[in-house]
Amino acid sequence: MAARLPGVDTVASVRGLTRAFGDRVVLDALDLEIGPGEFIALLGRSGSGKSTLLRALAGLDREVTGELSVTGSVAVAFQEPRLVPWKRVLANITLGLDAPAERAHAALAEVGLTERAQAWPLTLSGGEAQRASLARALVREPGLLLLDEPFSALDALTRITIHQLVVELWARHRPAVLLVTHDVDEALLLADRVLVLDEGRIAHDSPVTAPRPRHRDNPELITLRADLLAALGVAPEGRS
Template structure:
């Protein structure tokens, strides 16, 4: 089942944020944020809407720049879009005028069709290679988007609520797929989500953002593959949820 195209990446990205702050007008979305992420870990960022988690992801990706502080990739200050990082957005953002395979090829040179096809195989959609994106279901589109990200062998994969718009069953399927691929390839992963169960199911470490600051930073020390009904998982989920809910607005 596993293909050669997506190989275990030995040099995963170490990420560090130092006193990062971002303002939109007078509103400080992030303040003095410090964060250290070990290479190859899966980190989930949760929080209420408007807590700055998507902004944080955009700063890390290089799509936006912090007003204060800096983001470090492997100890180097990082200011522009980085070839080693790929983003999966909430919407699949496939190009409707390119066939599925050509969407996966985006940004690759033309000779790499075989790799794109292998990536499609990896997400179980090689049969759809020659279809237009408009005929795919929401879950299939996100799988194509995942293949498009994986084909570049990213050292850092940034996931901006990519499963937010999917139905419950497809979500669980996608979570398993992402976990499986992460285990095989071992990139550093950063998942922004509002679903605490999803964060606990996938991440090594869950970070709760509140008011632009880190409110909670928990290690999830559960064995993989994980079971959602594991008592410890439920306990952790409940603890994080209580923390979110009991915070005054």
């Protein structure tokens, strides 16, 4: 089990974090620090350990070893919204949390779901369900918000809308954010720092300084995209 140490000017600090499944080492003495208010995107090929790292930060994997500290509360939004189907939306937002009703209603208002507070989860669209998942995370007032590919199941237009919502919520509340994604463009449009996980360690770390709102034709993003694809072992377009 990872030893938990007090963080200094960080929301999360990981040193020498290791996780193996049998003979397969997924995280190999990984080091990472996340500062207050940082928006970080984590890229990596399938099976590279992205979700394993996220679960360790969330305290959901007790089999990791090394040193890990997280300051303040942590909230997670997964690829699947994971709403309890027999509880209405408002009850899902406060599930397992002793939160005032006004805080839950405020969270729903922030994600545009005020009128769906008493709806059943199975009546929500995919975008609405993901908004509810974000509201459930927000109501916990996290210092660290972990997003595990929460946009991958959404259609293109809904994804753009939820992207904008996440950036607005981050700018308003300023939690540190760690977004796990397979999408290089998504990482560049949303994050201010992009990491690539490879062979169990952080193999690439790029700041993104382009002003918001961002556009794919920004020269900085074009250059960073090529660098990230190379770090992921993907040949540039037009090359074999």
